[in-house]
Amino acid sequence: MRHIISILVENEPGVLSRVAGLFSGRGFNIETLNVAPTLTPGLSIMTITTHGDEQIIEQIIKQLRKLVTTLKVVDLSEASSVEREMMLLRVDAEGTKRAEILRIVDIFRCKVVDVSPDELIIEVTGEQGKLTALINLLQRYGIKEVARTGAVALRRGMQG
Amino acid sequence: MELSGAQILLESLRREGVDVVFGFPGGAVIDIYHQLPNYPIKHVLVRHEQGAIHAADGYARASGKVGVCLVTSGPGATNTVTGIATAYMDSIPVVIFTGQVPTPLIGNDAFQEVDIVGITRSCTKHNYLVKDVTKLAHTIKEAFYLASSGRPGPVLVDIPKDVQQAVTEYKYPKTIKMRSYNPTIEPNIKQVRKVADLIAKAKKPIIYAGGGVISSNAHEELIWLARTLKIPVTATLMGLGCFPGDDPLWLGMLGMHGTFAANHAINNADLILAIGSRFDDRVTGKISEFAKKATIVHIDVDPTSIQKNVLVHVPVVSDCRAFLLALNRELAPRLDEGTASPSHDKWLTQVGEWASEHPVTYSHEGTAIKPQAVVETIYRLTGGKAIITTEVGQNQMWAAQFFRYHTPRTFLSSGGLGTMGYGFPAAIGAQMAFPDKLVIDIAGDGSIQMCIQELATAVCYGLPVKIVILNNGYLGMVRQWQELFYAKNYCATCLEVAPDFVKLAEAYGAAGYRVTDPSEVEKTLKEAFALPRTVIVDIVVDREENVYPMVPAGKPLTEMLLV
Numbered sequence: 001m002r003h004i005i006s007i008l009v010e011n012e013p014g015v016l017s018r019v020a021g022l023f024s025g026r027g028f029n030i031e032t033l034n035v036a037p038t039l040t041p042g043l044s045i046m047t048i049t050t051h052g053d054e055q056i057i058e059q060i061i062k063q064l065r066k067l068v069t070t071l072k073v074v075d076l077s078e079a080s081s082v083e084r085e086m087m088l089l090r091v092d093a094e095g096t097k098r099a100e101i102l103r104i105v106d107i108f109r110c111k112v113v114d115v116s117p118d119e120l121i122i123e124v125t126g127e128q129g130k131l132t133a134l135i136n137l138l139q140r141y142g143i144k145e146v147a148r149t150g151a152v153a154l155r156r157g158m159q160g
Numbered sequence: 161m162e163l164s165g166a167q168i169l170l171e172s173l174r175r176e177g178v179d180v181v182f183g184f185p186g187g188a189v190i191d192i193y194h195q196l197p198n199y200p201i202k203h204v205l206v207r208h209e210q211g212a213i214h215a216a217d218g219y220a221r222a223s224g225k226v227g228v229c230l231v232t233s234g235p236g237a238t239n240t241v242t243g244i245a246t247a248y249m250d251s252i253p254v255v256i257f258t259g260q261v262p263t264p265l266i267g268n269d270a271f272q273e274v275d276i277v278g279i280t281r282s283c284t285k286h287n288y289l290v291k292d293v294t295k296l297a298h299t300i301k302e303a304f305y306l307a308s309s310g311r312p313g314p315v316l317v318d319i320p321k322d323v324q325q326a327v328t329e330y331k332y333p334k335t336i337k338m339r340s341y342n343p344t345i346e347p348n349i350k351q352v353r354k355v356a357d358l359i360a361k362a363k364k365p366i367i368y369a370g371g372g373v374i375s376s377n378a379h380e381e382l383i384w385l386a387r388t389l390k391i392p393v394t395a396t397l398m399g400l401g402c403f404p405g406d407d408p409l410w411l412g413m414l415g416m417h418g419t420f421a422a423n424h425a426i427n428n429a430d431l432i433l434a435i436g437s438r439f440d441d442r443v444t445g446k447i448s449e450f451a452k453k454a455t456i457v458h459i460d461v462d463p464t465s466i467q468k469n470v471l472v473h474v475p476v477v478s479d480c481r482a483f484l485l486a487l488n489r490e491l492a493p494r495l496d497e498g499t500a501s502p503s504h505d506k507w508l509t510q511v512g513e514w515a516s517e518h519p520v521t522y523s524h525e526g527t528a529i530k531p532q533a534v535v536e537t538i539y540r541l542t543g544g545k546a547i548i549t550t551e552v553g554q555n556q557m558w559a560a561q562f563f564r565y566h567t568p569r570t571f572l573s574s575g576g577l578g579t580m581g582y583g584f585p586a587a588i589g590a591q592m593a594f595p596d597k598l599v600i601d602i603a604g605d606g607s608i609q610m611c612i613q614e615l616a617t618a619v620c621y622g623l624p625v626k627i628v629i630l631n632n633g634y635l636g637m638v639r640q641w642q643e644l645f646y647a648k649n650y651c652a653t654c655l656e657v658a659p660d661f662v663k664l665a666e667a668y669g670a671a672g673y674r675v676t677d678p679s680e681v682e683k684t685l686k687e688a689f690a691l692p693r694t695v696i697v698d699i700v701v702d703r704e705e706n707v708y709p710m711v712p713a714g715k716p717l718t719e720m721l722l723v
Contacts, residue, residue: 013289014277014278017278017281021282055471059468062464066464068338068340068341069286069340
């Protein structure tokens with residue numbers, strides 16, 4: 001099962017390789033990984049999506065907590081959480097294709113962030129499912145390049 | 161007080177109570193060595209950095225204190241990696257200081273530069289590259305704190321040459337608090353009660369103790385628990401010494417080369433108290449067949465050890481000693497009421513039958529010296545009052561099976577990593593910690609050659625370490641596997657050329673004996689043990705003697721090959 005794990009770490013050199021090395025050394029897989037500083041100076045948040053059965057996910061979480069540079073590890077798939085990923089796509093948009101692509105952009109509430117005579121760069125944000133659906137739709141026009149951020153996620157607020 | 165980085169390091173070691181450092185100098189640590197004579201710290205100059213780290217490890221295992229090792233950058237640092245991994249696998253508190261090229265040169269492939277922090281990331285508990293001298297004192301404090309707290313382990317501190325030379329105001333923190341590191345020491349009391357409740361119902365309980373009992377100094381509490389409730393005890397290789405080897409409740413080691421009684425007891429138990437052990441594959445055999453009838457309680461200070469190999473019923477994250485103190489407190493009123501546990505007489509009778517049916521033994525046929533008999537003789541001569549270190553392989557298993565350990569920290573062996581060459585430098589470390597104790601390395605002719613150069617170290621410091629080589633001319637354990645599972649294809653396991661160990665000892669200034677006749681074993685060992693010098697006793701043993709019992713890899717624990 002897919003899990004989103006959020007890790008609060010000390011923002012110091014080598015932290016990323018401690019986490020990445022833990023995954024590779026113990027044979028866990030990383031599907032996506034995202035790191036950025038938090039509002040607290042000196043702390044960063046890593047968001048990792050990974051796959052595994054219950055026992056493996058438990059090991060991953062415990063091993064991450066064991067790293068001396070880790071403050072907090074949360075399995076966001078357990079809690080009700082909001083997940084988003086951003087993707088940029090360079091799509092072939094010559095001639096008549098262009099109007100069709102722009103209609104899809106509209107439906108998916110994407111943004112066109114760069115235009116040239118024969119291609120468009122589209123920016124889209126959403127959950128994994130939405131991104132996959134968009135890729136599937138645009139594939140027939142020719143996707144030349146894709147860049148993705150990997151998932152980020154936050155726990156939802158209390159609802160009453 | 162303004163001090164240089166080198167002075168800060170040494171002053172901090174002094175304040176940590178470090179009395180001995182095992183090391184080897186080089187360009188990137190000359191500044192530290194330049195200051196060393198000004199501090200009340202003994203330095204043991206080894207002949208290879210692997211010797212330094214193993215000696216620091218042996219010192220730590222024998223004394224319970226943090227072992228310290230100091231080496232230079234590049235090859236000095238990489239030579240310690242095997243020893244760091246050894247300490248990591250066995251949770252031994254050591255702090256390794258490595259020199260590094262000056263900070264402006266880092267990343268430039270400078271002379272003797274290596275990214276030792278990167279290399280050792282996965283075999284240290286934590287490691288540091290200190291680029292700023294103002295952070296050095298705090299980092300050293302943290303390193304000692306990390307190495308010795310929670311689940312102990314090696315911590316490496318890499319110090320560039322310019323940081324050693326830079327000067328700053330020195331302030332050594334008294335205590336350390338880290339927001340990202342807070343090991344759980346005290347057990348959850350509800351879990352402790354649950355364990356006591358399980359004990360109250362168990363008819364066939366067993367204690368399966370590991371190295372955690374020794375590293376947390378929990379042996380007294382363990383002995384009290386076992387004797388008070390009459391629970392039989394088995395231990396892992398790392399746990400040997402945590403329970404008296406001559407106690408009627410002692411079953412011997414379990415696992416691949418464990419006793420018949422221990423393996424059958426663990427497989428038939430209805431309650432297993434796993435204390436400071438980690439269900440290693442050498443212990444469990446085929447995991448799906450392991451202890452299927454038992455409720456398993458697992459106590460470990462490291463949460464990652466729990467539910468890793470075996471799914472247990474009652475996990476308890478706690479220091480072993482803190483847990484046993486809490487459990488014994490919980491049991492006290494129940495003992496008064498007579499409700500602590502039912503009688504285990506029937507179970508003990510059954511276990512006793514297993515032990516007497518198949519004791520650990522060996523064939524006495526033939527005229528050659530039996531390696532097992534040598535270990536038994538060492539036990540008899542020392543009354544079990546020696547610190548035994550081992551190399552790895554058959555020598556290690558015989559030392560585990562035929563010597564009875566009565567107190568913790570008297571059996572030092574590379575359990576997790578299985579590092580050949582560990583035993584002799586570890587013996588040097590143990591001897592430095594206990595100058596008056598008899599320290600014996602039970603070695604094989606293969607593994608002793610992996611760190612043999614430390615003879616110079618032992619002789620130089622007048623350390624009366626005894627090396628007893630069980631010489632069979634083979635890499636015996638691999639040969640045994642080849643014999644049993646690889647159609648006797650003894651590829652690359654026969655050591656066709658061996659040094660004359662007596663001459664070798666003498667060349668280094670140590671004493672050497674060679675024994676080929678069984679009737680000479682006891683007399684020679686006696687003489688060697690009485691000699692206040694470094695001694696090699698080279699004992700030519702039955703070449704193709706095997707270690708039994710043996711559970712073939714991947715087989716259930718009860719499928720044992722016996723003598």
